[in-house]
Amino acid sequence: MKKEERDPVTEEIIAACYWVHNELGPGFTEKTYSKALQIALEKTDLKYETEREFSVSFDSIKVGKFRADFVINNSVIVELRSLEGNIPKIYESQIISYLKASGLSTGLLINFVNLKCQIRRLML
Numbered sequence: 001m002k003k004e005e006r007d008p009v010t011e012e013i014i015a016a017c018y019w020v021h022n023e024l025g026p027g028f029t030e031k032t033y034s035k036a037l038q039i040a041l042e043k044t045d046l047k048y049e050t051e052r053e054f055s056v057s058f059d060s061i062k063v064g065k066f067r068a069d070f071v072i073n074n075s076v077i078v079e080l081r082s083l084e085g086n087i088p089k090i091y092e093s094q095i096i097s098y099l100k101a102s103g104l105s106t107g108l109l110i111n112f113v114n115l116k117c118q119i120r121r122l123m124l
Helices: 008-024 030-042 089-102
Strands: 048-058 061-072 076-081 106-111 118-123
Touching (some): 008 030, 008 076, 008 106, 008 118, 030 061, 048 089, 076 089, 089 118
Antiparallel strands (some): 048 061, 061 076
């Protein structure tokens, strides 16, 4: 799939995120949006895990781990943020690192706290 193409899984995730943002509005904590997104995802056919742990390796040796906010359909990492203003580039870089470490190829970075829900789709 080309990077500029959209797929049904990410489209459904994005729709759920917009639903959450439209209902709750800006200004809440990441945890609040996470709980609301879980409720929204329950209304879909998507399978999801929260706080899924992945190992980080260097030279085939485990050197650490990270937890993804959501892994959806075992194919998309979703990271939530509540950051005022634009999403700093470091968070996009973090998603790319998460994708490399996890072996998954698609990530969504969602920032709920502003007047408009900000979404970045990143792919390897």
